[in-house]
Amino acid sequence: MTAVRRRDPPARDVSVGRIARIDRDRGRRVGVPEVVLGEGKSVAHLRAIVERLHRAGCGALISRPTADQRRALDATGLPIHSRADGRLLRLAGPLGATFRPGVVALLTAGTSDVPVAEEAGAVLEELGVEVARAFDVGVAGLHRLQRALRRLERSHPELYLVVAGREGALPTVVAGLVHAPVVGVPTSIGYG
Incomplete structure (x- = not known):
């Protein structure tokens, strides 16, 4: 992308x-x-x-x-x-966006982070970017994260967008496990 x-x-x-x-x-x-x-x-x-x-x-x-x-x-x-x-x-009308669509993996730590993630996902999709999603995969359940990352990697994402509330560890953990850039998006939602 x-x-x-x-x-x-x-x-x-x-x-x-x-x-x-x-x-x-x-x-x-x-x-x-x-x-x-x-x-x-x-x-x-x-x-x-x-x-x-x-x-x-x-x-x-x-x-x-x-x-x-x-x-x-x-x-x-x-x-x-x-x-x-x-x-x-x-x-409706020309957006003028000059993206070459790719794939972005969109993850959330918890379900409270989903509205923020979906807003980002919707914008990406409007730009023609394919979005692969995995929600509620925070570090409290690493087994869920590992399964989600295996599934997401099959779509060959060029970027991982990781939305996490007060539990700020997820972007760092994901960055250590994947072979693409990771962008952490903090939210004011959640505990942890």
Whole structure:
């Protein structure tokens, strides 16, 4: 999974009043599309941002929208698609992502870490990356981790994304057992 970078000058940002500046060229420039965080924004602000993205001909991902934000965006009639859990929306249009899809292994220490992991997995899948999952495989049950790693290795992951709450040992343990880079994602969830 690699991004293809280009050295062309970036396109101009798109302004949304005084509330936002949209980098409509991000996908082409750095390989990752515009991602708008819904959490913390008013319904009116998020709607204005998404409508402006659409008018600019940009696709985008909208993460962590509230139920009110989802209803307001649905009412716009814009081509917005929701993932099953509703934590990620996609505004149809070119994302500009320049990834060459590969495989990412996504692991969690416990079940409380799954929502964070699934958000990351959903973004990766929207970028065309295959995601192989193994959840609730924390170091308290190394036998579960070993079984999961054997299964995941059959998909030849290029990266392991390991989500762990307060039990911070899992990314280090995984890094000692696999032959690919490991990225640890801490969460504020869980004990251990």
